[in-house]
Amino acid sequence: MSQTTADALPDPRYAGARERPPTGTTGPWGWARANLFGSWWSTAVTLLLGYLILRFAVSFFLWAVINAVWTVPYSPQGVANTAVCQNAKGIGACWAVIADKYRLILLGRYPYAQQWRPALCVLLFIALYGVSAMRRFWRKELALIWLGTLVAVGVLMWGGVLGMPLVTEDQWGGLPITLILATLGLACAFPLSVLVALGRRSTNLPAVKMLCVLYVELVRGVPLVAVLFMANVMFPLFMPNGVNIDKLLRTQVAFILFTGAYLAEVVRGGLQALPKGQAEAADALGLSYWKKTGLIILPQALRLVIPPLVNTFIGSFKDTSLVLIIGLFDLLTMGTVALSDPPWQSFSTEVYLTLAVIYFVFCFAMSKYSRGLERELGRAHRR
């Protein structure tokens, strides 16, 4: 009703019309008054929680910064003397453990002199994420960039060419393992999941549909830990003698299959949510199945499921830490390995806090990016 809109607008012709809302209802003070001190008990809760938060923040700051121990003296044999840290326990953090062990945690047992190679791989991965995140790189060449980066990572990690000594997978560890598992895992699981989701919705290929349903239900019904165990313990039993597929590869494939099943259901949710008319319109225009799917259905369906997709991505990224149980040395495993060194055994808080920050940075970046992407892609739909 146009009448109502006109009434709601401040009109200077009316007596008493104001140009601004009354003072004290806008700005940070207005917000605080409305939300934090709206009533006596809201004020009480605000003060109580404010006190608790402040106390926690202050004591954390004292522990992590003011009273923290940053370095410890070393004996001539290179053994750390952690007496200072032991004395400060409970009062101040012992960041010296990170200073001492960061290369072991981040890069694992990779030969010390060659550790620039895995370090470079980590940077390559981060650069790859950065490039992939930018929409102006979203074209066919991106696939080549991915291929190139993955080949470069492989060459750097293994070596054996270009004067780099060969380093086998059992010496790999730390962040590169985590990033390899997560990146390859998601990069392969995502296309797989799209195919499985499409297959599961297929009406004229019942065999394909059955296969997809079977795959999803079987894999989803089993914990990841069990899948990893199967890949590493059972799978080699069924292989003929002499055929030995590398442990990292087996784990990687298990991880892809596991993540693929979850992602497939997310993608199927998006396909389900799309109005039937979209497919019909594409059919009526004479688009073939794959053109219809690639140009009309998937761009819309995937956009709809960005939040649950990223949810699964983040979950899978963190799930890579479960390879701990089959003896692959990912980031988390390396943290525990570092803590097995006698002088540092009692400083797990500092190590796990650091690991948490590293995981958080990657996961938060994903979540932040997905929100930006949703906003950008959602623009078209807004009026």
Added chain:
Amino acid sequence: MSQAVHNIPHMADTKAPPAIVLDKVNKWFGALHVLRDVSLTIAEKERVVVCGPSGSGKSTMIRCINRLESHQEGRIIVDGTELTDDTKALDTIRREVGMVFQSFNLFPHLTILENCTLAPIWVRKTPKAEAEEQAMSFLTRVKIPEQAKKYPGQLSGGQQQRVAIARALCMRPKIMLFDEPTSALDPEMIKEVLDTMIQLAEDGMTMVCVTHEMGFARQVADRVVFMDRGEIVESGTPQRMFEAPQTDRLKLFLSQILRGH
């Protein structure tokens, strides 16, 4: 209630070659018999309006013509090609048959121009520049060239439906199917869509249109086909159908829709 006029073949009154032939078409949804022995021949350049109460099978029939629904018995021949499971034949037919839906079904993630050029570029392999030029000329014809860079969500319902018409026309179809094109529109927007359709009819397009717009039928249709409960009950010129209905079912239907207007 009188019997349907089964013995009269529902054929065009012209000598023009048939564009669409439906021969004893039957279709079931589960146990529901939705099309019963539907036989209808539509000549080239003929404009046919299909009307009938809801659930009468008129939408299903029109959707069978480009196989959005498949029929189970009988034959459907479009532009000389029979509709079968053969996908090649289906592709050929869909390229020649444009369709406009009740709910527009524009692609919301593409701009108006991209909506119009998508099929010509990917199906007809038209070069992009040529496809865009052609799309602009059709958008001009439906009087919304200035909206080309916008997204469907930014347009009114009437504008969206006109874009949908332009999108179908960009494939240069020989036949246009309209499935209740104005039913989802606000009253003030119906006219702009009907005007576009009238213009199209005047240009000599073969049209099959499911609609309740009797004014449109009177003005444009060569023939009105009345369907009820899955069968064609009666067909004829709009004048004959509206002024001298022969079956009770049509009389009843007309009295019901006229009361509403």
